[in-house]
Amino acid sequence: MTDAVQIVLARRPVGDVTADCFREEKVTLPALADGQVLIRSRFLSLDPYMRPRMTELRSYTPAFELDKPLTGGSVGEVVDSRNPRYAKGDTVMGMLNWASHTLHDGKGLRKIDPAIAPLQAHLGVLGMPAFTAWYGITHICKPKAGETAFVSAATGAVGQVAGQLAKLAGARVVGCAGDDEKCQWAVREAGYDACFNHRTEHDYGAVLDRLCPQGIDSDFENVGGKIFHAVFARLNNFGRLAFCGAISEYQDAKPIAGPAKMFTIV
Template sequence: MEVTQIVLASRPKGNPTPENFRFEKAELPALQEGQVLLKPLYISVDPYMRGRMNDAKSYTPPFQVDAPLEGGVVAKVVESKSEALQPGDVVLGALPWATQTVADGKKLQKIDTNLAPASYYLGILGMPGLTAFFGLLDIGQPKEGETMVVSGAAGAVGMVVGQIAKLKGCRVVGLAGSDEKAELLKKEFGYDEVINYKTTQNLRAELKAACPNGVDVYFDNVGGEITDAVISLINFHARLIICGQIAHYNDQQPQLGPRFLPLILTRSALIKGFIVSNYHTRFPEAMQQLAIWVKEGKLHYKETILDGFEKLPDAFLGLFTGQNQGKMLVKV
């Protein structure tokens, strides 16, 4: 069977461009015992994938040039030689960017689309939701009355982080890249204040005004000058959660910023980076709690969905220009 796939044509230097991707035809192998034929329904694009485009050691192997890119996919089983999966089942897995694919049934997770829409398993019930849940609750340990700041607040993780912090009784301040996103976060997601970092004349002054009692928890999805500004306001025993550094993903040379470790020392603050897979053994408990909050209407979610397999490169590139509100997906 002939399928279309998207391969890494070349490694980016700085910002990725459409030229780094190539569409090509490929032949799928015949099904073997334990395998299934899948048709993707939704394909996720995520900032961490930028790091995998580099030929560098990291927590996950790099993409290979001339090989398909891969990421989180919700797919429907078309044909099965797996005892655990039947045609029509909907599954979640790390799969290549292809119009159809053959996969090992043991590496797939069957999902319940009666509990939540299929796309949610790539968002609020998937990696972004789990990232928000464990990063905030395990590392940040928010307490009632504390102030928490979230960078990248209108992204897939940031939207969930802010809402969970509100459930825990925090004052929540976000940073986002447009007035439209700021208004959305306040009206629909309960943020107390949101600063448009692209238009502010004085980020530190606006942050200080929004956080009159300082910052107790900082959930960092961005890094760069935003983080420099937030760290200047941290309180004694503050917790800094390093989830993403999207401001630096396209850097060709390391940036030299403020040296803030003396402040971490004198404030007895905790700064910790994490990868959501660190918590893989606890995923079921988090998904159950997130699903309960969604069902009870305590967590809301926003998706930006582009239609068509051919839109995958555009969707990915859009992550770095802020085109998404919430989770960025492609519907195939």
């Protein structure tokens, strides 16, 4: 048996997530059964999709259960195994508990080579966020030379990869982020042609008109809300939209109305 520390969902948030939504527990995990592995967590990815899972809204992933550990994409080390696919010392990634240790049935785990890259890279540029960006850009947005691509949350784990892929495809790439330093990084390091601070720019339509004078041909949307509404109004004919997320709306107690003139998508 193994002593572990875990974080459980104590109550479902209404509006902002606060510390009292969670509870730390010390537990003793049972001995391994056949097919199980014991994993010590090394890195946990906290991702925007987790916020809707704290509620009971219908989603593509099931809601977290009250009084049970939350889960998330993680990298960990196998410290004991009764599963023939995994040996003690293996480094694995998969969905683990918000906990020091997780007793796992082995399903959905994947071995990784810790010598290839820093372990945390497998939760970012070598993991789900980068694959999400790659799929949305290459299969939905399909930017090309002569076009303008917009990426909201331009410096996030998904957005920074999406922007670079759009730039590699030859498009002019414009984004937004939450402070000036992030925007400077987007242009200097990630290759964006322009990026604006959505906290200091309050007229999103005006700044988009200035930075995207030819309109917008593709939008990789991560923020939603008023920013998305302004982008949607400036999509060119045959524009493409990869709607990855709407993080600005996840805390809203009531859903906001969609963008005006939705008939333009016809």
